[in-house]
Amino acid sequence: MQGVLESRGASAASGLTERQGAVLEQALRLLVDGGEKALTTAGIARAANCSKESLYKWFGDRDGLLSAMISYQASKVRTLDVSAGALDAEGLRRHLVAFAKDLLDVLAGDVSLALNRLAIGQASREGSKLGHMLQERGRRQIGRRAGALLEAGRKAGLLVFDDAEEAYGALYGLVVSDWHLRMLLGEEPGEMKKGFSRRAERAVDAFLSLYGKKG
Amino acid sequence: MQGVLESRGASAASGLTERQGAVLEQALRLLVDGGEKALTTAGIARAANCSKESLYKWFGDRDGLLSAMISYQASKVRTLDVSAGALDAEGLRRHLVAFAKDLLDVLAGDVSLALNRLAIGQASREGSKLGHMLQERGRRQIGRRAGALLEAGRKAGLLVFDDAEEAYGALYGLVVSDWHLRMLLGEEPGEMKKGFSRRAERAVDAFLSLYGKKG
DNA sequence: CTCCATCAGTACCGTACGGTACGGTTCGCA
DNA sequence: TGCGAACCGTACCGTACGGTACTGATGGAG
Numbered sequence: 001m002q003g004v005l006e007s008r009g010a011s012a013a014s015g016l017t018e019r020q021g022a023v024l025e026q027a028l029r030l031l032v033d034g035g036e037k038a039l040t041t042a043g044i045a046r047a048a049n050c051s052k053e054s055l056y057k058w059f060g061d062r063d064g065l066l067s068a069m070i071s072y073q074a075s076k077v078r079t080l081d082v083s084a085g086a087l088d089a090e091g092l093r094r095h096l097v098a099f100a101k102d103l104l105d106v107l108a109g110d111v112s113l114a115l116n117r118l119a120i121g122q123a124s125r126e127g128s129k130l131g132h133m134l135q136e137r138g139r140r141q142i143g144r145r146a147g148a149l150l151e152a153g154r155k156a157g158l159l160v161f162d163d164a165e166e167a168y169g170a171l172y173g174l175v176v177s178d179w180h181l182r183m184l185l186g187e188e189p190g191e192m193k194k195g196f197s198r199r200a201e202r203a204v205d206a207f208l209s210l211y212g213k214k215g
Numbered sequence: 216m217q218g219v220l221e222s223r224g225a226s227a228a229s230g231l232t233e234r235q236g237a238v239l240e241q242a243l244r245l246l247v248d249g250g251e252k253a254l255t256t257a258g259i260a261r262a263a264n265c266s267k268e269s270l271y272k273w274f275g276d277r278d279g280l281l282s283a284m285i286s287y288q289a290s291k292v293r294t295l296d297v298s299a300g301a302l303d304a305e306g307l308r309r310h311l312v313a314f315a316k317d318l319l320d321v322l323a324g325d326v327s328l329a330l331n332r333l334a335i336g337q338a339s340r341e342g343s344k345l346g347h348m349l350q351e352r353g354r355r356q357i358g359r360r361a362g363a364l365l366e367a368g369r370k371a372g373l374l375v376f377d378d379a380e381e382a383y384g385a386l387y388g389l390v391v392s393d394w395h396l397r398m399l400l401g402e403e404p405g406e407m408k409k410g411f412s413r414r415a416e417r418a419v420d421a422f423l424s425l426y427g428k429k430g
Numbered sequence: 431c432t433c434c435a436t437c438a439g440t441a442c443c444g445t446a447c448g449g450t451a452c453g454g455t456t457c458g459c460a
Numbered sequence: 461t462g463c464g465a466a467c468c469g470t471a472c473c474g475t476a477c478g479g480t481a482c483t484g485a486t487g488g489a490g
Contacts, residue, residue, distance in 0.1 A: 124329070178395075184335045255477065265437075
């Protein structure tokens with residue numbers, strides 16, 4: 001189906017063949033549906049119509065497979081950069097609200113929740129790099145978008161802060177609060193999702209009253 | 216060692232005998248040290264010098280044991296009520312900072328992190344009530360203390376808010392941000408704990424500038 | 431002293447998982 | 461047409477776990 005030179009499909013950005021990407025897709029699907037316990041090598045092989053031998057040839061062992069799943073999923077998420085155009089107060093607010101809503105939507109996503117649960121479950125193990133990987137690939141990525149947005153706001157004289165990291169932490173906390181943990185603990189996200197827009201606006205209002213120009 | 220009328224030890228508040236409490240203590244110790252994978256029935260029996268048969272007689276099955284561990288740990292935590300004395304602005308700030316620091320300390324505790332990891336790992340399972348239990352016994356408990364504090368502040372004319380739940384959510388988010396998740400993902404808490412005091416003060420300052428009287 | 435309940439310790443069973451090995455098949459390539 | 465690489469499907473192995481059954485010891489009640 002594919003040779004050495006893979007056809008650079010949507011998933012081949014990490015040096016994986018399309019076939020391997022499809023396998024990881026099925027593995028993610030299994031993880032989302034049944035949790036970590038359902039994520040057995042035999043189950044993945046069955047769901048992806050491949051052999052266990054191929055799994056071990058491609059990913060080394062089970063941990064390598066889990067790492068590949070996280071890398072693969074992270075490679076699919078592309079954070080759109082903020083437009084560098086001139087910002088007015090209302091534009092900044094709209095960008096912040098959009099960012100806040102996107103953040104809530106991402107955190108509430110099936111795959112995100114499943115991968116976070118997986119990494120947290122493996123976090124007790126010594127030398128488990130899953131948590132670190134998720135942190136690096138996830139938070140850094142979305143934090144970069146927020147950082148650029150905040151910096152643009154400061155450049156435009158709309159925001160006032162000394163430590164961008166602290167300002168971002170406040171924004172994150174106001175937006176997310178303990179909702180992420182509650183969803184990770186199994187609280188039905190369907191009910192919470194309906195309030196995301198209103199929650200994002202409220203949080204951004206609070207953030208602007210803390211770090212806004214006149215504050 | 217004990218009959219029907221147990222001697223009301225520190226752990227017998229949940230209808231458990233001292234022996235059973237000691238077993239749960241060992242189970243928590245195992246969980247903290249080695250994570251969920253180390254929490255086998257044989258391991259618990261060995262660590263607690265009891266038989267597996269007794270474990271199943273007392274707790275039914277493994278899930279019952281896990282539930283009992285959460286209930287037991289929750290029963291040990293006693294949230295001290297806020298003193299109902301008259302509050303001035305500085306007193307409210309000190310109370311809020313103390314609450315914030317306690318919150319961070321609790322969330323960063325070994326047992327708390329281990330139990331949260333355990334409940335999150337089981338959250339994918341259908342009908343797993345561990346997450347709900349932890350949410351109810353943990354958040355409600357500490358949220359009640361915060362609620363009383365906020366209400367006292369409002370009664371004293373020092374705080375202004377309509378929805379107490381929303382105000383508490385903002386306080387929680389400003390204090391915790393994503394630190395809880397980062398610790399759950401395995402980030403070394405030793406390094407973070409040093410900044411708890413400063414972080415608590417900063418968060419409370421921000422909270423007061425949002426919900427303080429003059430805000 | 432005898433009876434009985436409880437419990438520790440251990441052996442045991444069925445199952446399921448991670449990982450490996452092997453036969454059979456497809457497909458590119460000379 | 462023949463060769464070899466990749467791969468699927470499956471059988472297999474060792475291990476470890478959850479849960480049960482059995483034995484022997486302890487200790488209190490009558």
